[in-house]
Amino acid sequence: MALPFCAQAEQRFALVIHGGAGTLTREAITPELDAQIRAALNQSLDAGAAVLADGGTSLDAVVASVKVLEDSPHFNAGKGAVFTHEGRNELDASIMDGATRQAGAVAGLRTVRNPIDLARAVMEKSPHVMLIGEGAEQFAKERGIAQVEPEYFRTEHRWRQLQDVLERESTQASLPPSTYFGTVGAVALDSDRRLAAATSTGGMVNKRWGRVGDAPIIGAGTYADTNCGVSATGWGEFFIRLSVAYDICARMKYGQQSLAEAADAAVMTEVTVLGGDGGVIAMDAQGAIRMPFSTRGMYRGWIGVDGSRGVAIFADEDDPDGRIAP
């Protein structure tokens, strides 16, 4: 979907979102849940598109889209986040404005309702890029970012998921194959051709020792410059080691690779070679969209510069980018 901007077209924006990648299969998901997830993805697209159609910035759009997914119990970010080994929810997020390359990131949050709001406040209202733990929550308090009781994030589904993993651990049974499904993210291009990217997550179920994945790492889980925006989801350790988000932008900038070549090489080749898996959503300054993933599924949705729109879950569903399903 590398359609160029058209001066005659009504629409001058593009938006792509994800709700995480993982080993999801059709058998593992009921028709009702499938419908609820697609509805939430569409709601997220609506929120971002409303901003963009009104001439708003890509930065406002990605925040609007991500907040819908954070507020939905179906995704591993904000409400519905996975539990740590100790039975807590610890949230990470990051955001980047491609035009200015300003960025904000937060990790280890326990009370911030919408981590992406705090990441943006760090970017715009602090001299810093990354704040962690209690200090980050103190900054949220000082800035009036909405905070909630930790119970707010709890869903029975995620609690049972932790109990299941703990039980398997104690009985030496094999762990569930994919524990990172559900990280959310968005990349947008606005009518002034500014790109922005945002990512938010609860991390891995049963994580311990204050583990942080790629979602709050600028360059790994999130990156945006004037020609490239990326939000990642997957086995975060591999995405950090390969600086996946920035690697895609660097391939385009220094290697003259297309968005599709760059995103596919980073996700389908590099991450796979090291033994990891996952996916990204990526967009260039012409609004081309690429959504490669090496897992069985990735929750995703898109609105192209040509006005085309869709949501998908499984690898064999039609993508607008013509990617070959793995």
Place this chain on the structure above:
Amino acid sequence: MALPFCAQAEQRFALVIHGGAGTLTREAITPELDAQIRAALNQSLDAGAAVLADGGTSLDAVVASVKVLEDSPHFNAGKGAVFTHEGRNELDASIMDGATRQAGAVAGLRTVRNPIDLARAVMEKSPHVMLIGEGAEQFAKERGIAQVEPEYFRTEHRWRQLQDVLERESTQASLPPSTYFGTVGAVALDSDRRLAAATSTGGMVNKRWGRVGDAPIIGAGTYADTNCGVSATGWGEFFIRLSVAYDICARMKYGQQSLAEAADAAVMTEVTVLGGDGGVIAMDAQGAIRMPFSTRGMYRGWIGVDGSRGVAIFADEDDPDGRIAP
């Protein structure tokens, strides 16, 4: 200093270290302090070189070199770290093995004597790349990594530095120009041509809200692959936004830039254009060394593949890499 490996040469390794970049001037440093700092840099070179000369790995060498600088009260890492706004020491570190691209990182430590030891333990003895805060300290405890009372890190010099900054803040006076001097790091190439890089810091004096800079961010403060190793020091926010460490490696990999071109472009151009400053030490797989910095000085030391060796502090001192002083 792009000397090729020579099959006849005795020495088959190279090592470069830094003790931070900043606005240090000759007037601001006594001859005694100057001598002590150069002695510590030489001690750090000795520690790494002993490992490498004995056929040890670049990974062991960078840890040995960084630990000497962490243990010295003269650098902002380990003992002698700067104080946070609340009067605490909070330490960050990261390490990366270029041959395997395995990595480890820690942030927000208050009791770990040598943060670089914990970063390495995260890399080698956990399934994760990055651990933060109390969870990271719990992991240190479980792994028997040496812990100390928080008072261990305190030096009067750093305490007075915080009081000075707090006083200037309260009287609205201008802040000292450089508050990040002293981050430490090392990059090494061993006789098997494996590169490794490591970085350790106390962050910025008077930092608050759990601020984290580039030092523990893989891709920003530290990166290593088979052809490139980098450790950064400087105004961390800019180094994160530009993914400086990985950017240097990406310029070489995708843009066919030399180490010198890549390192100079990232530090002297990109960081400067955005309004930041700082420096890096960088090495390629032939043992070429580059040490660009845009500040008045950078504590640094090197042992080239040709056996040449030196330490330097100010911009106008001789470097082996022929860099033009700013």
